[in-house]
Amino acid sequence: MAVSSKKKQLKPESVSVSGEAEPSILSKLCTTVADDDGASSPFLLTLALSHTPVHLLYPLFSSAPTNSITIPFHIFTALVALAIYVTNPLPSRLRWEVLWIALGFVLIGTESLVRINSVKLLGMSMQKGIWSARLLAEGIPTVLRWWLVIRGLSASTVRRPVRIIAGAAVPIYLASGWYPSFVQTIPECYILQIHGVVLILLATFRTSLFTGRTRTSLPLLSRHLILAFTLVTILLTSLTSTHCPASPLRPLLPLPSLTLNTTESRILSAKKSLTGWIVVGEHTARGHEFRYLRADHSILGGLWTGPAREEVIKMMEEMKVSLWEKVDENAVVGTAESIYSTFLMQEIARLAGVPEKQMNKTEKALIIGLGCGLSARALENHGTKTTIVEIDPVVHDFSKKYFGVGEPSGGLYLEDAREFLKRESEIGEKKYDYIIHDVFTGGTVPSLLFTVEFWASAKKVLTPTGIVGINFAGNIKSRASHLVISTIMYSFNHCRAWEDGPPKGDFRNIVILCSPQSTVRMRNPVPVDYLPWPSAKIRKRVFDTYKDFEIDLRGTDRKEVVWDKTKGVLDREQVPGAREHYEIMKKVLPDTVWAVY
Secondary structure, rough: OOOOOOOOOOOOOOOOOOOOOOHHHHHHHHOOEEEOOOOEHHHHHHHHOOHHHHHHOOOOOOOOHHHOOOOOOOHHHHHHHHHHHHOOOOOOOHHHHHHHHHHHHHHHHHHHHHHHHHHHHHHHOOOHHHHHHHHHHHHHHHHHHHHHHHHOOOOOOOHHHHHHHHHHHHHHHHHHOOOOOOOOOOOOHHHHHHHHHHHHHHHHOHHHHHOOOOOOOOOOOHHHHHHOOOOHHHHHOOOOOOOOOOOHHHOOOOOOOOOOOOOEOOOOEEEOOOOOOEEEEEEEEOOOOHHHHHHHOOOOEEEEEHHHHHHHHHHHHHHOOOOOOOHHHHHHHOOOOOHHHHHHHHHHHHHOOOOHHHHHOOOEEEEEEEOOOHHHHHHOOOOEEEEEEOOOOOHHHHHHHHOOOOOOOOEEOOOOOOHHHHHHHHHHOOOOOEEOOOEOOOEOOHHHHHHHHHHHHHHOOOOEEEEEEEEEEEEEEOHHHHHHHHHHHHHHOEEEEEEEEOOOHHHEEEEEEEOOOOOOOOOOOOOHHHHOOOOOHHHHHHHHHHHHHHOOOOOOOOOOOOHHHHHHHHHHHHHHHHHHHHHHHHHHOOOHHHHHO
C-alpha cells in the first residue's frame, strides 16, 4: 500500500543514490514487516522459532520417529491461505500486532496443549499421533509466521542499518536452533514462554528502536488486559508441569494440578539433559512396584523395588527393628531384581575370561553407556577395576541416587566416548580386559559409536585377549541391523552373539561378544560368578540358559559397513526400527506413564 505523505519516508537500503535499483526480496526478507502507515517492525521475529515446540514431543515418541513424520507442505499452504482470508477483515493497522500477540499466547501455552492431550496422542497410531502432535505444537506458530512472511515480502519500506541490526539481534538470539549447547538442557517451556512474552511485549509496548514510532495502536486498557492474560496463561501452563518458570507458584493457585501422577504411577525426578528428558519413576504392574530410568520414550533400566522393599521390611521384622524406622533405600535397590534380563546380558562377557580364583591380576573394565548401572555394580562387586564413560551427567546422577551406583574404582568420565577413546588410545596402553558397550536408546543407536573408526579406537585400548560386549536391539531382518552387525564383524577377528530369550518376533535384544585377536570361547559359570546382588535370581537364569539362544553369525556379509563419513546411511535406516521400538515400549508402560515426564 502507499505510504502516507504525512509520514517521514525512509530511503530503502538497496536503492542507490541515483535511484536505479528497487529493494530486493532478500533485503525485504531480512529486514522488516511494514505497517500501512509506514512504521516497520522486526521481520526476523517471525522466523525466530524453529524446532523447540517439536522437542516437546520427544518424550512421547522419541526424536527419530518425530522428525521422520512431518506435516506436508500443502497442508501448511492451505492453512496459511485460510489464515489470510480470516484475518483480512481486521483493520490493517492491527494485523501484525494481533498476529504477534496471538503467536505469543500460542507459544506460552504450547507446553499445556501437548501435555493435556498427550494421552490422546499416544492412544492413536504412531503416524497419526505424531502428525496430530506436530500440528498441535508447531502448526499454529508456523501458520502465523508464514502469514507475516507474506507481509514481509510485500513490504517496500526498510529501516536504517542501525535499526536493522537492533531489530534482528533479539530474534536471532532467541532462535531455538541457534542456542549454545548449554541451553539445550533447559526445559522447552522456558524457551517458549520467554519467546512468547517477548513477542507480546514488542507488539504491545513497541518502542521507536524497533518500529520507527513511539506509540502503539492498541489502547491503554487493551495493553493492560493483554499483560494480565499473559500472566494467567503462564500460571495455567505451570499447572501441567513441574518444569515451567511459574511452577513454584503452583501450591498457591486455587486450581488442581493437571499432572498425571496417580497411586499406580509417580515421578521421583525428571530433568532435561543432553540426551533428552531423563526421568526416574515408579509404577505398579501385576501388583508389584518397579522403578525405571527412561530417556525420552525409552527405558534405560529398572528394578522391582516393590518386592525388594517387602523383603527388607520382613528382615527388619525378623531382626525386631521398629517399622517406624525408615526403610533403607540402599538395601532395597541392592536386593532388587532387574525388570528385564536384557540389562544383565552384557555380564556374560566375563564368561569369556578365566574364573576369578584362577586370576593372577585385577581385571579392568570400561563401561560405555551407564544406564541404571547394573553392569557397573556387578563388575565392581567382582573386584574388577571399572571405568565408566557416560555422556549424560543426569543419567549418572539419577543412577547414583535412585539405583545404588557407587563411585567406580577406575574413574568416571562424563564425556563423549569417542573423545575418551581417542585420548586413551594416544597413550598406547592396552589395559582393558572388557569393554561393555550399551548406548541403545529410543529405538536407535548413535551411529558414530558404531563405525569402523570407533571400533578401531576401542581395539587400541583392549588387551590382546580382551572382550567387547555390545548390547544391540533392533529388527534382525532390517538393513540397519545388518549394517551394525556387519561393521562389528568387519572390525574384529571373531564375534559371537546371543539373544536374551526365545525369539518373539523380528525385533530382538542381542548381546555380541568380540575379541580383537583371539577366538571367543565361553566357559561354564562357577559359583563365584553368581553374585548375591544385584539381581541374583535373573543373573542365575541368564548364565544358566544363555547358550540355548546363540545366533549364528557365520554367514554375515562384511562388505557393507559404516564409516564416519557414511554414518548418515545408518541414521536413515534406523527410523523404521525406531517406530517399531515405540510400539514395543507402549506395551511396557501404559500411555498415562509415557505422558508424564
